[in-house]
Amino acid sequence: MRFIISLIIALMWATPQMDAASAKAKDLPIKSKRLRKESSEMLRVDTVYLTDTIVLTQAPEALIIKIDSSYLLDDTLLNPLSYIDSSIDSLYMEWRDAGLLKTHERCIEMPDNQDIPDEVFLQRIAALPNVIPCSYNKIVRRFIEMYLYQRPGQVSNMLAMSDYYFPIFEEVLERHQLPLELKYLPVIESGLNPNAVSKMGAAGLWQFMYSTGKMYGLQINSLTDERRDPVKSTEAAAKFLKSLYDMFGDWNLAIAAYNCGPGNVRKAIARSGYSKDFWKIYYHLPRETRSYVPIFIAANYVMVYHAEHGICPAEVEFPLVCDTFMIEENMHFKQIATVCDIPMNDIKKLNPHFRSEIAHGSEKTAGVLYLPSQYTTRFIQWQDSIPNYKKKELLNDKLTAKPYNPYRANGEAVVYRVRSGDNLYNIARKYGVSVSKIKSWNNLKSDMLQIGQRLIIY
Structure with missing residues (x-):
């Protein structure tokens, strides 16, 4: 009798535990799925949540998985197109009717919005011959899908222009002993449009602000703007990127600093407890910069694996040599x-x-x-x-180069109204002044700004 009572009690206790374990098991990822590689070999991949960060080494067989979900809620996931600058849109519109898609031996017809398994993206990103570590997570996937399904025409045009620009970028990057995948930065900066100008006044393929361009030796006057020169601007970008890498010792942080400035990256590092991991300082970075490294990875992916998704280079009439x-x-x-x-x-x-x-x-x-x-x-x-x-x-015989500053007129004060996404560093870069001067002119005690706030700049 005691045995029967004990058995009933044990079953009553075990049932909810088993139900809970069963429910929990439904939420857990399936470990160690086997994925057939394109070369017909088998690759062992650990499947994790889309929201986890997966840092990839160069060897697909040695995937390093690091889980950190603290940064995952971000508005850019809802609308990744909000990151794309209007100047890139204008280039796409300009080239949209420039020609038809040309035949590419690896291009195949594929339906839109395919449900591609994460393992495929993992394997392909791991196979990229990169020096810069790549991560894969939900944010990166959203930007990949943005390019593939919402911007295939833009990708097609950039592929066509890359035949001309990438050899220039690679020659300069190799000479400066920098990772060749940095050539994808102009893809996200300007859409490979040398005439691109951002709302903050950055110009050219590498989107140099006036002050930064002058700092790195670019000639900017009333007749010439070398920020738009593919060779000279790439030389300046290589020097700038090298200085940022020397400063942080990490390429993802250097890339982030290229977007928002080294000061903002230093602040994010300090606020995160002095972590040097991009994903750990993610939420301490300016909103736009949070998207910068993920979209860099996405651009790298689509420019390499475009044909696997049926995207081919457009026929754009451009002298390549x-x-x-x-x-x-x-x-x-x-x-x-x-x-x-x-x-x-x-x-x-x-x-x-x-x-x-x-x-x-x-x-x-x-x-x-x-x-x-x-x-x-x-x-x-x-x-x-x-x-x-x-x-x-x-020709005008009196034609001479005059100093050029697109943001200042006659040395008079400028009133700037703060907009969403602004920070003191970017505003200072735009007007060619220092952050400390803006704070002094406006009696600012901190770097915090409010949308609609007016700043006096001399």
């Missing part, structure tokens, strides 16, 4: 086009760093002119004759 000429006198694009019989549009496309249709150069400061390589012999042959063609009609 060009030569560089140093000119010591002004030349109007029409002079070059007419005398050398070079398409005017080709000259414009290759020389976005000239503010007008005049290639500016002098004996003191030679200008850089890029022309399609097939016209090199022709340009050398007629170079001395070009400036004399319709000189009075096309």
Whole structure:
């Protein structure tokens, strides 16, 4: 009898425990699923929640999994398109009708919004030949899906332009001994549009602010803006990125600092308890910068695996091979086009760093002119004759470079109204002044700003 009573009590106690364990088991991820690699080999992958951070090494067989869910709720997950700057949109609209998609041997027709398993993304990201550690989580996936399903046309155009720009980026990055995957930064900065200008005034492929561009030796005046020069701006970006890496010793933090400034990254590190892990300082960073590293990873993914998702490079008419000429006198694009019989549009496309249709150069400061390589012999042959063609009609003898600052007028005070996403560092960069000066002029005791607040800037 005692045995029967004990058995009944034991069963009554065990039933809810078993139910709870069963319910909990439904919520747990299935461990060690087997995934068939594209090479038909088998890869063992630990499946974790989409909200977990997965830091990948270069070897797919050695996935390092780190769980940290503290940063996961973010508005950018609801609308990742909110990150994309309008200047990138304008480039897409400009190129949308430029041509049809060309055939790509790996491109296949695939339906939109495929339910791709996380293991596929994991395996592909792990296989990227990167120096910079990549992470995979729900935030990264959302940005990958944004590119694949909401911006395939933009990706197609960027792929076409990458044939011209990526070799330039890679040559400079390799010379400075920097990770080659940094070439994807202009993808998210400007959409590979050298004429892109942000709402804060950053310009060019690498989106340099006026003050930062001048700091790294770029010529910015009334005639020339080297922030738009693909070679010189990449040289400046390489130096800037190297200085940021030397400062933080971590590429993800250096990339974050490229977006919001080293001061904001230092503050985020301090507020997180001095962690050097991007995902641990995530919520202490400015809102826009939280998206910056995830979208960098997403851009890396889509530019490499575009064909697996049926996205092919667009046919954009652009001279992919060009030569560089140093000119010591002004030349109007029409002079070059007419005398050398070079398409005017080709000259414009290759020389976005000239503010007008005049290639500016002098004996003191030679200008850089890029022309399609097939016209090199022709340009050398007629170079001395070009400036004399319709000189009075096309050139102004008094044309000289004047100091240029797009944000200041006559040295007078500027009243700036704070907008959503602003911080003192970005405002200071925009106007070419220091944060301390803005605080002094406006009697600010902290770095906190309110939307609609007015700031006086001299």
